Amino acid sequence: MAEDNDPESQTEDPTQKRLDQALERGDVAKSQEINTWFMIAGGTLVVSTFSGSVGSGLLTPLRNLLANSWMIKTDSGNLLALMQQIEVAVLAAVGVPLLMLVIAAIAGNMLQHRLVWSTESLIPKFSKLSPAAGFKRIFGKQAGVNFLKGIGKLVVLGVVMTTILWPERHRMEAMVKLDPMAMLGASTGLTVHLLGAVVAALAIIAIGDYFFQYRSWFQRQKMSLQEIKEEFKQSEGDPHIKGKLRQLRQQRSKKRMMAAVPKASVIITNPTHYSVALSYERGMSAPICVAKGVDNLAFKIREIAREHDIPIVENVPLARALYATAEIDKEIPVEHYHAVAEVIGYVIRLKRGFSAARQ
Template identity: 50%
Template sequence: MAESDEGGEKTEEPTRKKIEDALKRGDVAKSQELNVWFGLAATTLALSIFGDGATSSLGEMLTRFLAEPQRFAMDGASLRAMAGGLGFAIAAAVGLPMVLLALAAIAGNLVQHPFQVTTEPLAPKFSKISPASGFKRLFSAESLANFLKGLLKIGIVGAVISSVIWPERARVASLAQGDVAGLLPLLKALSLKVLVASVAVFAVIALADYLWQRRRWRERLKMTLQEVRDEHKQQEGDPHIKARIRSIRAQRSKKRMMAAVPKATVVIANPTHYAVALKYEPGMNAPLCVAKGVDAVALRIRKVAEDAGVAVIENPPLARSLHAAIEVDKEIPAEHYKAVAEVIGFVMRRKGAR
């Protein structure tokens, strides 16, 4: 029962693989408030940079139209020309700000999570159209939290905007009697004040919401102990299978090693424990170890060597030191050159005498 409880609770932090899989599915920590803040900041920046030019050009056009409307013909061609000119002026005024807003929308997503292309969120799911699932989402704790968060946000932002607009109430009231040419600059100044205050307030709201959304996202990705074990097995492989693979590789390596013993020049051994088969031919930099082993493997190397007519020289200290110092298919170390050269020289002289 304890094992079942341990494996059923999501108490473990998500692994790197679990996080990467979530990102590939499009499951990311995302705060809409942070996107709103980037939009507000971009709007404020655009208004402060391009606002004067836009208000002056639009102000001139509106002044001519509102102050002297009798000068404009009302036939179809004139209305089309006037609408086209007004549209062009508006497009020229808002073109660059719209580009800035688009870049802000992209930046608002990139600062929250890396760029990822996935179609999984677009895949049709029955839970998205199920009335029961919709009812559960509508009246869930998360929906209630979002509703309360929305009310709090509206209250805070409304209070900030009111505190900015209230001192300017006399100027706002005078707009109806004011000059048309001064209408847009005044609106621009008031809008800029409201936006600056909103950006400052939303910076706090967006940061708090992003941290909360990220915490909830990591809580949702938490894993049980059993899930961690299963993932570890998938990545590292089943221990039993890995042991079997190692055993097969060792058997194959042993067969290759035994097949190379008959081609050796000499086998250096002690009576029962160690055996090292060396091969040397003229032109080689140093003798090469073609086989080595202890106990039963050493006895097998000696037997194969004797059957193949390879000389077996008993030298216990040299056999132990060579076995510890070299690997199969590697040249012997330089410190053993002299001792091995004496052995190989002895074997070659004996062959020559024969």
């Protein structure tokens, strides 16, 4: 893995395969500040939107409970039914706000990376027991950043809270004399204002922390040149092995061609370089190229053709064109039909002439 290698040798950007492997391990760029921001923002939204409905939803059943407390029967069955009624009332009042907080927590993770299921982080690693690793975690770069981040949050939140609450100090002192319902409304408005300012301030810290965490994660995924070479060998195959396989395929193809040459009807050749063996039988739509070669292979094709009395026709432009365009065991291209037909017609007439001479 990337973290187990020498950081000085990891100079190359990670490949997509390395990034995918990190994701499968659960090693992702993640900022806890993003999650915190989403939770606080979700809480602010809940307080500003549902504080009234939650309060009234809880107030009515509790008021009825206290008003009719003298009617409550204390046997186990009635007490259990009463507790169930209270649970239903509480869930009905706080269910939607809690669901919004859960969605906010999930959104904080999904915004940073797609959903990941990995058990690797649960596997114990003895390397974490190393004193050197522990010292690095306590006094390393990440620990230093977390310390500075904590100090920064304290300073920012202190400034924000002082800026908002200091002008309201006299109003807050007077709240103790207000009716509880009036005090609740006033404190709710002040709380929402304070939370909104905190959310705005923490957004800057969260964004900065995410870019830092992403950069740190990306640096951990960097690869050495040797790792890139090994990955290329695994994905594309060892070049030496691929060369051997290509050589074996060429040898087998050559043997198949040589075995097919005796079945050819004619060999069209350039006497010095090219040879193309064509097979044609009555009823076929077009001649088929059964073998072709250049230089030594072309000479071998002509040699086998002579051993099996296969006609060899010299046609320099046609031989070059067929070698360049015809594929083994496939019909020749349409543009060569006319020229090849003349050659095959010539061969057929030549064979008839030999047959007549023998008779």
